[in-house]
Amino acid sequence: MPSAFDFPGGIYPPEHKQRSNQAALVDAPLPLRVTLPLRQHSGQAATPCVAKGEPVHVGSIIARREGMISSNLHASISGVVAEVSASHISIEGDGQDTWQRLPSLDWQHSAPAELLERVNESGIVGLGGAGFPTSVKARVVEQHVIHTLVINAAECEPYITADDLTLRHYPNEVLEGAQILAKLCGAQQVLIGIEDNKPEAIKALNKALPNSQPVPVALKVVATRYPSGGERQLIKRLLDLNVPSGDLPADVGVLCHNPGTLLAVLQAVRDGQPLVSRVVTLTGEALTQPGNRWVRLGTSVKEVLTQAGLNQTSVAQVIQGGPMMGTPLLTLDTPVTKLTNCLIAATIAELPPAPAESPCIRCGECENVCPVALLPQQLHWYARAQDDAKMERYHLFDCIECGACSYVCPSHIPLVDDYRAAKGRIRLQRIESVKAEHARHRFEFRQARLAREEAEKQARREARQAQNRRPNSNANNANSEKVDLRGLRIAHAAAKASVKKAEKTLARVAQEDPKQPLDDLEMQLATAQENLRAAELQLAQAREQQPSKESS
Secondary structure, rough: OOOOOOOOOOEOOOOOOOOHHHHHOEEOOOEEEEEEEEEOOOOOOOOOOOOOOOOOOOOOOOOOOOOOOOOEEEOOOOOEEEEEEOOEEEEEEEEOOOOOOOOOOOOOOOOOOHHHHHHHHHOOOOOOOOOEEHHHHHHHHHHOOOOEEEOOOOOOOOOOOHHHHHHHOEEEEEEHHHHHHHHHHHHOOOEEEEEOOOOOHHHHHHHHHHOOOOOOOEEEEEEEOOOOHHHHHHHHHHHHOOOOOOOOOOOOOEEEEEEEHHHHHHHHOOOOOOEEEEEEEEEOOEOOOEEEEEEEOOHHHHHHHHHEOOOOOOEEEEEOOOOOEEEEEEEEEEOOOOOOOOOEEEOOOOOOOOOOOOOOOOOOHHHHHHHOOOOOOHHHHHHHHHOOOHHHHOOOHOOOOOOOHHOOOOOOOHHHHHHHHHHHOOOOOOOOHHHHHHHHHHHHHHHHHHHHHHHOOOOOOHHHHHHHHHOOOHHHHHHHHHHHHHHHHHHHHHHHHHHHHHHHHHHHHHOOOOOOOOOHHHHHHHHHHHHHHHHHHHHHHHHHOOOHOOOO
């Protein structure tokens, strides 16, 4: 087992985990109606494939993935489709809870392509909060050599205990799900990174470790410190590897997955069960019955919190996610989605409003706690001045928006808000640049195609004329065809490279910011794929015309 390494900075906020980790994991009551947003993942919204009035079972596919970065959506209760809109699908339940499952797969004897397709069909996304489609993540790593699969069980943010309870109740299943993904990505080892404030989960994992096979699994307990659960931070602590600026963990041979995601993968493969429910932490001082529950996707947040004993008079705000990186809900009528790992019903005393902002006093505390070793103070000034060039020079996009700098700032400056706004502005500029480049590529490809077609026509005309004039014209015609074939090979290679570049750019942007619109990048990928298909067709036709020259 490797020794523990360390990352810079970090903070020690109050954990507030005992309110929700004392009760057993139970099923929430079956909802009578669910509202399922079509976008519960990074990337493009899914496209509805059902109509109003259509009967569905639990697990029936109701919306299909759209584009490369997207995910299927399934009915979470049985009943009748009540509404289909551009943003969501609602289902009225029949109370029967009848299921439609896929056939079970024996993962140890199934081909990786078959397993990948099952994960894709089942609509599984990262359940740690980012929502990146798991099948796409597995596909992206095809371009890398993965040596280690990391089970990210740190769950470092205060209040959240969903992974803790998942590991206590399903340790064997999580480890088996890890074996499936290790097979998909070719990892040679599995490392479990977990903070030392989860003794019961650690005990359950130690008991389950002898049953894990065939890829070796090691459990590494690290000291509790926020944000140890960041991918780069956990990789550093477990493997002493630094993910370079602008790169992904896969670029250093590592793939990270959340315990809930691994459990969902096993359920999809072994049980044929798509992602229709998830474990949600229900906590906060405005709840009388906090804990963790299996909640069907699409259930109203208000309904879930009411079942947990919501005190309407004392609740000041409800946060989806943790207090450091979560989002306050504007209404409790919002549904539980694949991204909902925690709901905090907080009182005003528990999470009071932030004090008024004061000028920066240059104390340097933000720099001391930054887990990425950035210079938050300088980034703050450049963000307010909208000096985007300097922000990029100071590695703005390495910021993981953990909120540690804002947490310790004595002037109560909303630093993360500044960084987030600057990122959005710069990303918009990048998208506009990509759109311009995309248009230029389409124009150049069209011009090249028209020129090639005209050259081919001219060559055929000249060949016919030469054939009528002299018998040795065949040699000249062959040379002309040979030159054309070489040009087609070059065009095909360029089109293939464009597809790979578009896929990598799309995946990187989607993982950097799950909420970033990807329409233009998806369009760029679609165009690159269309160009590749055209180049492949032209090359195949040219090869058929002169098989002897191609074989030589």
